[in-house]
Amino acid sequence: MMSDDGIRSTYRSYHEWFSEQDNRRLAKKSAQAEALFKRTGITFNVYGQADAEERLIPFDLVPRIVSNSEWTKLAKGIDQRVRAINAFLHDIYNRQEILRAGVLPKKLIAENDAFLPQMIDFSPPGDVYTHIVGTDIVRTGEDDFYVLEDNARTPSGVSYMLENRETMLQMFPELFSKIRVQNVSNYPKNLRRSLEACAPASCDGRPTVAILTPGIYNSAYYEHSFLADQMGVELVEGHDLRIVDGHVAMRTTQGYRTIDVLYRRVDDAYLDPLTFNPNSALGVPGIMDVYRAGNITIANAPGTGVADDKAVYSYIPDIIEFYTGEKAILKNVETYRCSEPDALKYTLSNLSELVVKEVHGSGGYGMLVGPAASKRELSEFAEKLKAHPDNYIAQPTLSLSTVPIFTKKGLAPRHVDLRPFALVSPDGVDITPGGLTRVALKAGSLVVNSSQGGGTKDTWVLED
Amino acid sequence: MFRFLERAENTARLLEAGFRIALTRSTDAESEWRSVIITLAAQQGFEAKYDTYDSTHVINYLLRDADNPSSILSVVNAARDNARLVRTALTSEVWMSVNETWMQLTQILKHQVREVDLPDVLATIRQQAALVRGALNGTMLRTDVYRFCQVGIHIERIDNTARIIDVKYYSLLPATSIVGGRLDNVQWETLLRSVSAHRSFRWAVEDGYTGPAIANFLILDSRLPRSLIFCSKEIVSNLAFIEQAYGERATCHDMADKLLQRFSNREISTIFEEGLHEFISSVLGDTANLGYQIEKDYRFNI
Numbered sequence: 009m010m011s012d013d014g015i016r017s018t019y020r021s022y023h024e025w026f027s028e029q030d031n032r033r034l035a036k037k038s039a040q041a042e043a044l045f046k047r048t049g050i051t052f053n054v055y056g057q058a059d060a061e062e063r064l065i066p067f068d069l070v071p072r073i074v075s076n077s078e079w080t081k082l083a084k085g086i087d088q089r090v091r092a093i094n095a096f097l098h099d100i101y102n103r104q105e106i107l108r109a110g111v112l113p114k115k116l117i118a119e120n121d122a123f124l125p126q127m128i129d130f131s132p133p134g135d136v137y138t139h140i141v142g143t144d145i146v147r148t149g150e151d152d153f154y155v156l157e158d159n160a161r162t163p164s165g166v167s168y169m170l171e172n173r174e175t176m177l178q179m180f181p182e183l184f185s186k187i188r189v190q191n192v193s194n195y196p197k198n199l200r201r202s203l204e205a206c207a208p209a210s211c212d213g214r215p216t217v218a219i220l221t222p223g224i225y226n227s228a229y230y231e232h233s234f235l236a237d238q239m240g241v242e243l244v245e246g247h248d249l250r251i252v253d254g255h256v257a258m259r260t261t262q263g264y265r266t267i268d269v270l271y272r273r274v275d276d277a278y279l280d281p282l283t284f285n286p287n288s289a290l291g292v293p294g295i296m297d298v299y300r301a302g303n304i305t306i307a308n309a310p311g312t313g314v315a316d317d318k319a320v321y322s323y324i325p326d327i328i329e330f331y332t333g334e335k336a337i338l339k340n341v342e343t344y345r346c347s348e349p350d351a352l353k354y355t356l357s358n359l360s361e362l363v364v365k366e367v368h369g370s371g372g373y374g375m376l377v378g379p380a381a382s383k384r385e386l387s388e389f390a391e392k393l394k395a396h397p398d399n400y401i402a403q404p405t406l407s408l409s410t411v412p413i414f415t416k417k418g419l420a421p422r423h424v425d426l427r428p429f430a431l432v433s434p435d436g437v438d439i440t441p442g443g444l445t446r447v448a449l450k451a452g453s454l455v456v457n458s459s460q461g462g463g464t465k466d467t468w469v470l471e472d
Numbered sequence: 473m474f475r476f477l478e479r480a481e482n483t484a485r486l487l488e489a490g491f492r493i494a495l496t497r498s499t500d501a502e503s504e505w506r507s508v509i510i511t512l513a514a515q516q517g518f519e520a521k522y523d524t525y526d527s528t529h530v531i532n533y534l535l536r537d538a539d540n541p542s543s544i545l546s547v548v549n550a551a552r553d554n555a556r557l558v559r560t561a562l563t564s565e566v567w568m569s570v571n572e573t574w575m576q577l578t579q580i581l582k583h584q585v586r587e588v589d590l591p592d593v594l595a596t597i598r599q600q601a602a603l604v605r606g607a608l609n610g611t612m613l614r615t616d617v618y619r620f621c622q623v624g625i626h627i628e629r630i631d632n633t634a635r636i637i638d639v640k641y642y643s644l645l646p647a648t649s650i651v652g653g654r655l656d657n658v659q660w661e662t663l664l665r666s667v668s669a670h671r672s673f674r675w676a677v678e679d680g681y682t683g684p685a686i687a688n689f690l691i692l693d694s695r696l697p698r699s700l701i702f703c704s705k706e707i708v709s710n711l712a713f714i715e716q717a718y719g720e721r722a723t724c725h726d727m728a729d730k731l732l733q734r735f736s737n738r739e740i741s742t743i744f745e746e747g748l749h750e751f752i753s754s755v756l757g758d759t760a761n762l763g764y765q766i767e768k769d770y771r772f773n774i
Contacts, residue, residue, distance in 0.1 A: 048564075049556070049571045224556050233559035243560045261616060261770040262718050 018075045018470060019412075021187045026070075026419075034069065034414060037179050041067050044178065050171050050234075052227050052458060066463035067172065068413040069179070072424060072445040079190075079469045082145065082153060082428065083439045085338035088328060090141050090430045090437050093160055093315045095331040097137040100314060101127045111326050119398075120320075121368065122313030124276065126283055130300055132309045133208045134434040139271070139307035140199070141430045142166070142444070145338070147409045154339045154406060156425060158324070160316040161308060162273050165444040166429050167231040170195060170238070172466040173442070188471040190441035196238035198431055198438055199271075205433035206305050207268045215268035217241040218258055220249070222274050222290045232273050246274070251294045256304050269305040270295075276310045318367045318401045319345055342404055346397040355402040356393060359386050362402040363454075364393065377454060379405055408454065413447060413465070423448045425456050426467060441469040473558065473570070474608070474621045476551035478628040480544045481601040484594045486511060486636070487534055489665040491590055493658060494527050500658060505530040511639045511666075512542055531590060536581040544597060545581045548574055563611040566604065573600040616717055619710040623766065626703040626710075630759045633698050636666050637690055638752045644683040646744060660686055667698040687748065688740040700755065701735035707762070708732050714770075722769035727762045731755070 015023050042064060045051075051062035074082075099105050100117060107114050117123050142163025144156040173192050177184060200217060207215035221232035223245050236243035248259045249267070257264035272279065278288035283296040298304050314320065320327075322343035325336040344351035344362075355362060364376040376389045393400055410421035428443035445465040446456035456462040490508040494501040505525040509518050514533070517540055522529045536545040552574035559567055576596060585593050612618045637644070643659035660681055664670035667690065676695055679685050691700045708728045715721050734755065743751050766772070 046575060047568055047572050049567070224553070229556070233556070236560040237564070241560075259771055261620070261714075261772075262720075263771070 016073075018073045018078075022071065022073060022183070025183060025186060031418065035416070038067075038069055038414065041069060041175050041179060044175050045171070048171065050167065050230055052230065065168065065458045066449060067175065068447055068449075068463055068465045069176070070412050070414050070419070071176065071466045071468045072411050072426070072447075073468045073470065074426075076470050076472050079441055081151075081337070083441070085153070085155075085336070086141075086143050086428060086430050086439055087437045088332060088334065088337050089143065089155065089158065089324065090138065090432055092324070092328040092331045093141070093158060094135070094137050094432060096327050097160075097309070097312055097315055098131065098135055099331075101311065102129060102131070106327070106330055109330065111330050112320075112323055116319060116323075117314065120314050120317060122276070122311065122317055124311035124314075126296055126300075127309070127311040132299075133302065133305045134206045136206050136307075136432050136434065137309040137312050138315070139203060139206060139309075139432055141432065142427045143338075143430065145426045145428070146406060146424075147426075148406050149409065152339070154341050155324070156341060157318075158316040158321065159427070160312045161275070163427065163429065164228045164231055164273075165427055165446075166195065167234045168464050169429065169440070169442055169444050169467065171234075172464055176466045187468070189468045190471055192440050192442040195429070195440045196235060198440070199235070200239040200241065202431040202433040202435070202438060203269045203271055203305075203307055205435050206307065208302050208305055210303060211268040216266060217269045217271065218244050218267045220244055220246070220270055220272040220274055220292075222246075222278070226273070228273065235271075241271075246288075246290045246292055249292045249295075251292070251298060254298060254301060254303055256292060256295055256298050267304060269307060271307045276313060279306070279310060313368075318343070318365055319347070322401065341406065344402040346393060346400040346402060351402070352393070352397045355400075356390055359390060359393075361405065363405055364389065364400050364402045367399055367401060377405070380453075405454065411445075411447070411465075413449070413463075420451065422451070423454055423456070424465070442467045473551050473554035473624075474604075475624040475628040476547045476554065477570070477573070477601055477604055478625050479542065479632075480547045480551070481598060482628070482632040483512060483534055483542065483544055483547070484597040484601075485668060486666050487531065487590075488594050489662045490530070491527075491587075491594075492665065493662055497658060501525075501527065504662065507639045508534075511635045513635070514540060514542055527587065531587070532584055535585055535593070545577065548577045561617045563607070563613075565607040565611045569600075569604045569607040573604060576600060616714050619713045620766075620770070622710045623707050626706040627759055627763050629698055630700055630703045630707075631756065633667055633690060633700060633703070634752050634756050634759070636663060637687070638749065638756070641748045641752060644687040644748060646682075646684050663690070667696075669696055669698065672696060684740050684744065687743070691743065692735055692738055692740060701732070704728070704732040704735055711766075722765075724762060724765040724769045727758070727765055731758050731762060734758075 045064050045067060051064055096106065106112050107117065138160045140163060142159040142165060144159060146154050146156055148154060169192055203217050204215045217239065218241055219232055219236045221229060221243055223229065226232070233243055242258060244258050249256055250264065252264045252266070255266045256270065257266050274290050277285045278290040280291050280293060280296045281288045282293045295304070296310070299306055322340065322345055325340050328334065328336045344355050346352045346355055355364065360378045360381070362378045364378070366374045376385065378386070381389070408423045411424050412419040413422045424445050424447045426443050426445050429440055431438040445467045446458070447463050447465055448454060448456045449461060449463045486508050490504050493504040502525045505527065509515050509525065509530060512534070518533055521533070521539065533540055534543055537543045538546060540546060552570055555562060555567055555570040577600065580593055580596060608621060640659050640663050661670060663686060664673050669689070673686070673689055676693065677685055677689055689696060689699065693699050694701050694705060696702055711725055711728050715725055
C-alpha cells in the first residue's frame with residue numbers, strides 16, 4: 009500500500025534507514041559485496057563465451073521486501089499449484105483421467121517431447137515427482153500476482169537466495185536488528201530432510217543422499233557444490249557412479265556405497281545413456297532400471313518437464329481445478345497457443361505488443377519481446393512463427409510493478425520477478441519464506457535472466 | 473590440491489634463496505639459477521625456451537609461464553580447479569582461502585614481475601599459503617579427508633627436500649668440509665634457506681656448519697618439519713589413522729613403513745657410506761611409488 013509520500017508501507021523502515029545513509033558509503037558497500045561474491049566463488053558460466061569463463065551475477069543491495077500477508081497468500085497459491093502439478097504428473101503417467109475427461113487435448117501430451125514413455129505405469133517413491141519447484145512470479149499491482157513459469161524440472165538459483173542473505177547480513181547487520189526478516193538459512197537442512205523423506209521404501213536406516221552434477225563447466229556448478237556442502241551430502245558426477253547389485257552406488261575411498269536419493273542436476277536426456285541419449289557421458293548407464301525397480305529416488309523425477317512446458321502452462325488453472333476442486337489462487341498470464349489458428353492469427357497481427365516464447369525454451373533464449381523488437385526482428389520472427397506455430401506461445405506484456413535499485417544516481421525503479429522455492433515430500437509442501445528476486449538492470453527492460461544481463465537482490469519476507 | 477599449494481610454496485622458497493644469491497654473489501648467479509631449475513625438474517622445459525640461465529628468464533619461467541606446468545601460476549590455477557572439484561570435501565573457510573589465493577596471485581602475476589617487486593610477490597605467496605594451511609588446520613574435521621590432505625602435503629615435502637639435497641649433494645659430502653672449509657659456504661646457506669631452516673639450524677645444531685651436520689639435519693632430524701624423517705613419520709601416522717578408520721590395511725601402509733625405516737635409527741655416516749646421491753635417488757623413487765600406490769589403494773583414479 010502506498011502512503012502519501014509514495015513509499016510502500018513494507019518499505020517504510022528500510023526507507024528510514026536508507027535516507028540516513030551516505031551514497032558514497034553505499035557505493036563502497038556495493039563494491040564490497042562484489043568482492044565478497046568473488047571470494048566465495050559465486051560465479052556462473054555463460055555458454056558460448058570463451059573469454060568470460062566465470063562471471064558474477066550483479067547484486068543490488070536494496071532488498072526486495074514482501075509483507076507477511078502478501079507472502080501468506082503467495083505461499084498458499086504455490087502450495088496449491090505444486091500439489092496440483094504432482095497430481096497431474098501422477099495421473100498423466102498412469103490413468104490419464106484428465107485426458108479422458110477432455111480437460112486437456114490428448115495431442116498436447118502425445119506430441120510432447122518431455123513426456124517420457126519410460127515413466128508410464130510407474131509411481132516414484134512417495135508418489136512425489138517434483139521434489140523441488142521454483143515458481144516464477146511477477147506482480148502487476150497491489151494484489152495481483154501472476155505465475156510466469158512453474159520450473160518443475162531442476163530449478164536453479166536457490167544458492168543466490170542463501171548467499172544474497174549472507175552478504176546482506178555481513179554488510180548491513182544493523183538493518184536486521186531494526187527490521188524483522190524471516191530466516192531462509194534452514195533451506196539446506198529442510199532440503200535434505202525433504203529428500204530423505206522421499207527415499208525408496210526398501211531403504212532402511214538413514215538414507216544416503218547425493219547430488220549429481222554435470223561437472224565444473226556447467227553454468228550452475230557453484231550451486232551444485234554449494235548445496236552439497238551445505239546439506240552435508242556428496243557431490244558426484246556420472247563417472248563416479250555405477251550399478252552395483254541392483255543399486256546405484258558411488259565410488260568412495262572405501263569402495264562403492266549405495267545411494268538412496270539422487271538429487272540430479274542433469275537433464276532427463278542425459279540421465280541414462282541406455283534409455284535416453286546414448287552419447288551422454290554425464291549420466292549413469294542403467295539408472296532407469298534401478299529406478300523402475302524401486303531402488304533409488306531421482307529428484308526431480310524424470311519426465312516432469314511435461315508439466316512446465318509453456319503450452320501445458322496455459323492449462324494449469326484447469327489442472328488445478330480438476331485435481332483440487334478449487335479455483336487457482338495465483339493467476340496465470342493470458343496465453344495464446346499459436347498451435348490454434350485463431351491464436352496464431354491474433355499473435356501475428358499484434359506481434360509488436362506481445363512476448364512470444366518457445367514452448368520448450370528456457371533461460372530467455374529464443375524469445376521475442378515485441379515492444380522492444382525492431383521492425384526487422386518482428387518480420388523475421390513472424391516467418392518463424394508461421395513455419396512452426398506449434399513451437400510457440402504468445403503472452404501480453406504485463407505492466408510489471410517496479411522496485412527500487414541502487415544506482416550511481418541514487419534509487420531508480422526496475423522490473424523484477426520472484427522465484428520462491430517449494431520442497432515436496434510425503435510429509436507435505438515446505439516453502440522457504442523468501443526466494444530469488446531477479447532484476448532487469450537496464451531501465452525499462454523486462455528481461456531478468458542472468459544469461460541476458462539481469463541481476464539479483466535479497467528477498468525479505470517480513471515477520472508480522 | 474594441497475600438493476599443488478605446497479609446491480607453489482616450495483617454488484617460492486627456492487626462488488627466494490636463488491634470488492638472494494643472485495643479488496649478493498653475482499658471479500655465482502647463473503649456476504645457482506641452474507640448480508634451482510634442476511631442483512624443480514624443469515630443466516628440459518626451460519632449456520627448450522631459453523639459452524641462458526638469466527635471472528629475468530628464470531624468475532618469469534618459475535612464477536608465471538603458462539608453458540611451465542609447475543610455475544606458480546599454473547600450480548595455483550590447478551589447485552583452485554581442484555578445490556572447486558572437491559568443494560564439498562573442504563570447509564568454506566578452506567575453499568575461500570584457496571579462492572582468494574588464486575584471485576590474488578592471478579592478479580599480481582598478470583604481468584612480468586620486476587626484480588624490485590620480487591620480494592613482495594614472494595612474501596604474498598608464502599602468506600597466502602600460510603592462510604590456506606591455517607584454514608585447513610583450524611576448520612577441517614579430522615576425518616579421512618583431512619588425513620589424505622596431510623599425506624599429500626608431506627609426500628610433496630619429501631620430494632622437495634630430497635630434490636634440494638640431491639642437486640647439492642656434492643657440497644654436503646664430508647670431503648667438502650675439509651677442502652672448502654669455509655664457514656660461509658654459499659651452497660650450504662642456500663640449501664638451508666630453501667627449506668626455511670637457516671635460522672633453525674643455528675638453534676638446533678651445535679656442531680656448526682659442516683656438510684654432514686647439514687645433511688643430518690635435513691634428513692634425520694625429526695624436529696625439522698621439512699626433514700625427510702619428519703615427513704615420513706607424518707605420512708605413516710596419517711595413513712595409520714585411515715587404516716584404523718577403514719579397518720583395513722593396504723599395500724601403501726607397508727610402503728610407507730619401509731620409507732620411514734630408511735631414516736629411523738640411522739646414522740648419517742652410514743648414509744654417506746651407502747652413497748648420498750644413490751640414497752636420495754632411491755628415496756625419490758620410493759616416494760613417487762608410494763604416491764601412486766595410495767591413489768590405487770584408495771581409488772583416487774578410476
